[in-house]
Amino acid sequence: MDISLEQGELEEIETELFILGVYEEGLGKTAKKIDEELDNELSRAMNEKEFTGEFGQIKILSTAGKFKARNILIIGLGDRQNSTIATLKKAIGLGVRVARDTIGVKNFATTIHKNTTKDKNTIQEKIQAVTEGILLGAYQFLKYKTKDLDEIKKIETAKLYLKKKTDQAIEAVEKGRIIGEAATFVRDLVNESGSVLTPERFAELAKERTEKYGIKTTIFDKKEIEAKQMNGLLAVNSGSIKEPRFVILEYKGNSNKKIALVGKGITFDSGGLNVKTAAGMETMKSDMAGGATVLGTILSAARLKLPVHLYGVIALTENMPGNNAYKQGDVITTYSGKTVEVLNTDAEGRIVLADALTYAEKELKPNIIVDVATLTGACVVALGSAASGVIGDKDVIKKLKEASKTSGEKIWELPLYEEYKRQVESEIADVRNIGIYPKEAGAITAAAFLKNFVEKTPWAHIDIAGTAYTTAEKELTKKGGTGWGVKLLTTFLEQWE
Numbered sequence: 419m420d421i422s423l424e425q426g427e428l429e430e431i432e433t434e435l436f437i438l439g440v441y442e443e444g445l446g447k448t449a450k451k452i453d454e455e456l457d458n459e460l461s462r463a464m465n466e467k468e469f470t471g472e473f474g475q476i477k478i479l480s481t482a483g484k485f486k487a488r489n490i491l492i493i494g495l496g497d498r499q500n501s502t503i504a505t506l507k508k509a510i511g512l513g514v515r516v517a518r519d520t521i522g523v524k525n526f527a528t529t530i531h532k533n534t535t536k537d538k539n540t541i542q543e544k545i546q547a548v549t550e551g552i553l554l555g556a557y558q559f560l561k562y563k564t565k566d567l568d569e570i571k572k573i574e575t576a577k578l579y580l581k582k583k584t585d586q587a588i589e590a591v592e593k594g595r596i597i598g599e600a601a602t603f604v605r606d607l608v609n610e611s612g613s614v615l616t617p618e619r620f621a622e623l624a625k626e627r628t629e630k631y632g633i634k635t636t637i638f639d640k641k642e643i644e645a646k647q648m649n650g651l652l653a654v655n656s657g658s659i660k661e662p663r664f665v666i667l668e669y670k671g672n673s674n675k676k677i678a679l680v681g682k683g684i685t686f687d688s689g690g691l692n693v694k695t696a697a698g699m700e701t702m703k704s705d706m707a708g709g710a711t712v713l714g715t716i717l718s719a720a721r722l723k724l725p726v727h728l729y730g731v732i733a734l735t736e737n738m739p740g741n742n743a744y745k746q747g748d749v750i751t752t753y754s755g756k757t758v759e760v761l762n763t764d765a766e767g768r769i770v771l772a773d774a775l776t777y778a779e780k781e782l783k784p785n786i787i788v789d790v791a792t793l794t795g796a797c798v799v800a801l802g803s804a805a806s807g808v809i810g811d812k813d814v815i816k817k818l819k820e821a822s823k824t825s826g827e828k829i830w831e832l833p834l835y836e837e838y839k840r841q842v843e844s845e846i847a848d849v850r851n852i853g854i855y856p857k858e859a860g861a862i863t864a865a866a867f868l869k870n871f872v873e874k875t876p877w878a879h880i881d882i883a884g885t886a887y888t889t890a891e892k893e894l895t896k897k898g899g900t901g902w903g904v905k906l907l908t909t910f911l912e913q914w915e
């Protein structure tokens with residue numbers, strides 16, 4: 419998919435389809451021009467409340483030769499006061515989908531207006547968001563389609579028109595492209611089946627993808643994982659016939675502060691002996707989304723040449739109920755030396771993360787650690803798909819919240835009070851892997867468990883169970899992986915000093 423930046427005004431734009439956003443407050447300059455030429459069709463629709471500018475509304479206008487653009491697609495942007503760059507990103511994502519699926523064009527053009535005092539974001543932020551929105555809206559996972567391939571509609575080119583093509587605008591498109599491509603790469607990984615994207619294949623792919631950007635990739639195979647006594651990862655792996663992998667990525671940008679991102683990489687979560695229901699298992703190829711997000715983020719940081727010294731740590735295994743599977747009642751001596759009483763084999767993510775967090779803290783000695791994981795169904799109950807849960811140390815969370823504001827990917831903080839820490843106290847080991855009251859505060863209990871494996875480094879945990887994968891169609895996503903988090907974490911790294 420080719421996105422190019424062009425200079426020009428509506429009259430000069432030759433395209434199959436021109437996409438324009440309109441706020442509820444009324445028509446802007448370009449929309450007015452369109453309205454005048456097309457016999458007030460748009461203002462009439464607004465007067466008659468057929469089109470109000472409410473977010474997500476669409477109106478298709480045929481230009482009948484009055485513009486060089488053949489058709490115009492108007493997208494409602496909603497209330498201007500509440501509009502953020504996430505609004506713009508979603509609107510263009512929706513526009514691209516309507517252009518492809520309803521109107522059936524391969525090419526389109528759109529524009530971004532220069533800023534007025536009412537805007538909260540810079541023009542660069544808007545250009546970047548629109549570029550990302552185009553890539554995400556146009557995303558399709560077609561690898562396994564064999565029938566009628568010619569009939570599958572695709573967008574080939576998008577032209578972004580500005581009144582003036584500045585160096586800053588070019589840079590903003592480039593940034594949007596890098597982040598958008600990283601997010602669609604994460605989607606590809608999440609959408610791939612667990613039988614294909616095994617731990618071994620995930621690790622290989624990480625190496626292949628990162629090499630050309632100067633990222634150093636180290637892979638531990640099963641022997642090395644055994645030699646290091648990463649027994650948490652090994653316990654979860656024991657019911658699977660596929661070997662585990664432990665991946666360490668390093669991008670050494672210009673900075674003396676080190677950040678470690680840690681990802682849960684369960685390539686398929688059957689639940690283990692505490693086997694999931696059929697419905698609960700349906701989407702569990704996505705249980706490596708945290709690991710994929712870490713990989714996507716390090717790729718975007720390296721391509722953007724961000725001044726950060728960044729590590730990515732990904733613990734990869736399936737969680738299966740094979741003959742040798744770990745069991746309820748087992749006590750594991752984790753890589754840290756701390757012991758874990760296993761009371762539910764489906765709470766496996768926290769066990770592999772325990773080893774990964776210890777490795778990150780002890781071996782890499784970063785200034786901060788952020789882990790990303792599809793960790794709990796409880797987080798989906800609490801926050802749904804609108805926001806990810808975040809739990810941990812105040813300073814790190816503060817920075818994440820700032821990045822969330824800029825990036826438009828929402829997070830919501832859950833507390834880690836002492837009471838919750840008691841949930842994971844075990845009678846026979848150092849900690850237990852589910853809460854004493856397992857129906858209470860599941861997302862926080864999981865974080866309380868993780869906290870035992872981060873001794874002194876400022877840390878935050880992001881639970882993406884509800885945001886990484888969607889079963890409903892939205893503006894920016896079909897069913898499947900969302901790529902959630904790449905933009906948040908890239909922005910976080912950008913803003914970190």
Ligand code: BES
Pocket residue numbers: 687705762764765766767792793794795796798852853856860883884
């Ligand atoms: N991978 C799941 C969490 C999950 C659920 C992610 C739904 C995405 C959508 C995790 O390993 C899990 O099964 N957690 C259990 C923990 C419980 C046994 C304490 C859960 O949430 O039910």
Ligand code: ZN
Pocket residue numbers: 687689737763764765766767
């Ligand atoms: Zn599980």
Ligand code: ZN
Pocket residue numbers: 684687705764766767792793
């Ligand atoms: Zn899981």
